[in-house]
Amino acid sequence: xxxxxxxxxxxxxxxxxxxxxxxxxxxxxxxxxxxxxxxxxxxxxxxxxxxxxxxxxxxxxxxxxxxxxxxxxxxxxxxxxxxxxxxxxxxxxxxxxxxxxxxxxxxxxxxxxxxxxxxxxxxxxxxxxxxxxxxxxxxxxxxxxxxxxxxxxxxxxxxxxxxxxxxxxxxxxxxxxxxxxxxxxxxxxxxxxxxxxxxxxxxxxxxxxxxxxxxxxxxxxxxxxxxxxxxxxxxxxxxxxxxxxxxxxxxxxxxxxxxxxxxxxxxxxxxxxxxxxxxxxxxxxxxxxxxxxxxxxxxxxxxxxxxxxxxxxxxxxxxxxxxxxxxxxxxxxxxxxxxxxxxxxxxxxxxxxxxxxxxxxxxxxxxxxxxxxxxxxxxxxxxxxxxxxxxxxxxxxxxxxxxxxxxxxxxxxxxxxxxxxxxxxxxxxxxxxxxxxxxxxxxxxxxxxxxxxxxxxxxxxxxxxxxxxxxxxxxxxxxxx
Numbered sequence: 066x067x068x069x070x071x072x073x074x075x076x077x078x079x080x081x082x083x084x085x086x087x088x089x090x091x092x093x094x095x096x097x098x099x100x101x102x103x104x105x106x107x108x109x110x111x112x113x114x115x116x117x118x119x120x121x122x123x124x125x126x127x128x129x130x131x132x133x134x135x136x137x138x139x140x141x142x143x144x145x146x147x148x149x150x151x152x153x154x155x156x157x158x159x160x161x162x163x164x165x166x167x168x169x170x171x172x173x174x175x176x177x178x179x180x181x182x183x184x185x186x187x188x189x190x191x192x193x194x195x196x197x198x199x200x201x202x203x204x205x206x207x208x209x210x211x212x213x214x215x216x217x218x219x220x221x222x223x224x225x226x227x228x229x230x231x232x233x234x235x236x237x238x239x240x241x242x243x244x245x246x247x248x249x250x251x252x253x254x255x256x257x258x259x260x261x262x263x264x265x266x267x268x269x270x271x272x273x274x275x276x277x278x279x280x281x282x283x284x285x286x287x288x289x290x291x292x293x294x295x296x297x298x299x300x301x302x303x304x305x306x307x308x309x310x311x312x313x314x315x316x317x318x319x320x321x322x323x324x325x326x327x328x329x330x331x332x333x334x335x336x337x338x339x340x341x342x343x344x345x346x347x348x349x350x351x352x353x354x355x356x357x358x359x360x361x362x363x364x365x366x367x368x369x370x371x372x373x374x375x376x377x378x379x380x381x382x383x384x385x386x387x388x389x390x391x392x393x394x395x396x397x398x399x400x401x402x403x404x405x406x407x408x409x410x411x412x413x414x415x416x417x418x419x420x421x422x423x424x425x426x427x428x429x430x431x432x433x434x435x436x437x438x439x440x441x442x443x444x445x446x447x448x449x450x451x452x453x454x455x456x457x458x459x460x461x462x463x464x465x466x467x468x469x470x471x472x473x474x475x476x477x478x479x480x481x482x483x484x485x486x487x488x489x490x491x492x493x494x495x496x497x498x499x500x501x502x503x504x505x506x507x508x509x510x511x512x513x514x515x516x517x518x519x520x521x522x523x524x525x526x527x528x529x530x531x532x533x534x535x536x537x538x539x540x541x542x543x544x545x546x
Contacts, residue, residue: 092333092374099158101130113305116153117220123150127174131162140177148229148393149222150175156221156301159331168329168361171397172223178396179224189230191390193430200247206432209259213248215279216266220302225356225394227426232266239272249282256288262324264295269305273314280318292320299325299340299351300332306340316347323351325380328362330370338378345379352383355421357404358397359388365410372411372419382421387436389426401425401436409438413454445469445482455496458489 102110102119109115121127124142127150133141152173159169190196194204194212204212217234219226226232252258261283268276283292294315298305306312315321323344327333341351353375355362362368372382385407388398408423424433443450447469448462460481462468472483480486490497 091377092330092370093335093338093378096335097158099130099154099160099162102154102158105154110155111304111307113302113307116155116302116304119154120221121150121152121154121157124175130157131160131170131174132165137177140180141175144175144177144179144393147179148175148224148226149232151219151222153220153302155304155336159334166360168358168367169331171360172225172328172358173221174224176224176396179393182392182395184390184395187390187392187395188428189392191227191428192426193428194228195230197430200251201244203248203251205251205255205258206430209257210262211252211258211260212262212264213279214265215245215263215268215275216271218265218270219267220270220298220305223297225358225388225391225397227389227391227394228266229391229393239275241275241278245275245278249279249286252283252289253286259288260291260293261289262293262295267296267298268294269296269298269311273311277314280314280321284318284320290320291322292318293322293324295324295326297326299323299337299344300327303334303336303340306343312343312347315344316349321349323349324354324383325351326354326356327371327375327380328355328358330367330374333371333374333378341378341380351380353380353421354384354386355382356386356388356397357399357407357423359399361397363399363403363407365407368407368411369415372415372421376416376419382419384433385421385423387423387425390428404436405438408436409454412438443478443482447484448482450478450481455494456491457494460484460487 161167197204197206202214217232375382404423423436442452448460451459
């Protein structure tokens with residue numbers, strides 16, 4: 066490593082590739098370790114307990130690791146009591162410490178901007194989860210789904226977390242509580258519940274006995290088909306899932322799906338890939354939620370790289386969430402138009418397997434509302450006009466019935482509705498250019514063969530002169546084929 070790489074802890078050997086002259090990351094790359102922990106033995110580094118015990122938990126520790134102005138230190142110091150800080154050495158090592166706007170730093174390190182609330186719109190419980198709790202810790206919003214808040218503890222406290230009100234709680238009980246039992250009893254008493262999201266905090270931080278209580282209890286309830294474990298452990302502390310016993314416990318519940326949370330391509334490391342593979346091999350599907358965050362992933366290239374990297378480790382991109390209006394996270398929030406711009410650049414430009422659903426989790430407990438670009442341009446009784454990712458406008462007749470007679474003379478989109486045209490094609494469409502080139506190649510080949518046949522026939526008539534084949538090639542070559 067050169068001096069800069071050693072200082073930042075970044076490995077210059079990360080895998081890259083060039084597409085159309087553009088170099089882009091292709092994670093997972095190489096493991097990274099900040100120089101502070103350079104001499105830590107691998108056995109300790111790969112132990113989640115060591116990672117947790119050595120997590121950065123105070124501004125005093127941060128000031129020795131990252132550059133801050135005195136004003137910034139004073140501002141983030143005043144916020145220390147507002148929201149917990151914890152960054153495992155593994156996750157901190159992903160930060161480029163020379164970049165104050167590094168996307169990993171923005172997600173994990175306290176910012177003075179957390180004190181701002183210019184709109185006055187930010188809330189402690191922006192999704193009204195607490196108001197939809199029939200029993201403590203259980204939110205019942207959708208007819209067939211419930212959310213369980215099982216712990217206030219996380220391996221890392223994301224600066225944009227929508228449940229700061231819950232994770233600010235300090236201390237807690239390792240044993241199963243009466244409220245834990247009430248949550249299970251409620252699910253057992255409501256046969257309409259088919260899907261249970263086990264969340265927190267992070268449920269993979271629960272003591273093994275308490276985690277097993279939830280898993281075994283939900284496995285026993287026959288009308289529950291799916292148990293989703295909402296966890297960021299594969300992202301922020303994958304070493305926790307190096308434990309084969311934990312993987313086996315999760316798999317033993319038989320209904321478990323993993324909902325994880327990668328926001329940036331650099332988070333997809335060899336360590337993260339390893340644990341996602343272990344979960345998949347144990348029979349648990351892995352889906353990903355991303356949050357659209359200003360300065361982290363609010364550009365098309367980053368999101369494309371992230372979605373492709375997720376597919377590379379066989380994690381399904383499931384949702385992109387618009388950042389919730391939670392206290393302290395206003396500086397992360399983008400416009401909805403930015404999200405739609407990104408979705409426009411994903412659909413059609415990469416595999417459909419890599420296209421998540423962009424959603425706004427609405428206030429007042431309205432739930433997830435999908436947002437997407439407009440692909441239906443116009444409609445009539447006979448047909449709809451649809452737009453594809455290229456901007457091509459297509460008439461689509463959904464029903465097998467005669468079209469309305471007496472078409473009116475018209476043009477443009479209206480001509481598609483009337484049925485006088487079936488498609489309007491943008492100028493310089495690349496796909497149509499490829500078609501024309503393919504057609505030209507076929508025409509040129511047929512022309513070549515016709516000329517060759519004519520010359521060969523003439524040569525045979527002259528007695529089959531051997532040089533005539535060469536002459537034929539030269540004649541066709543003159544025509545530029």
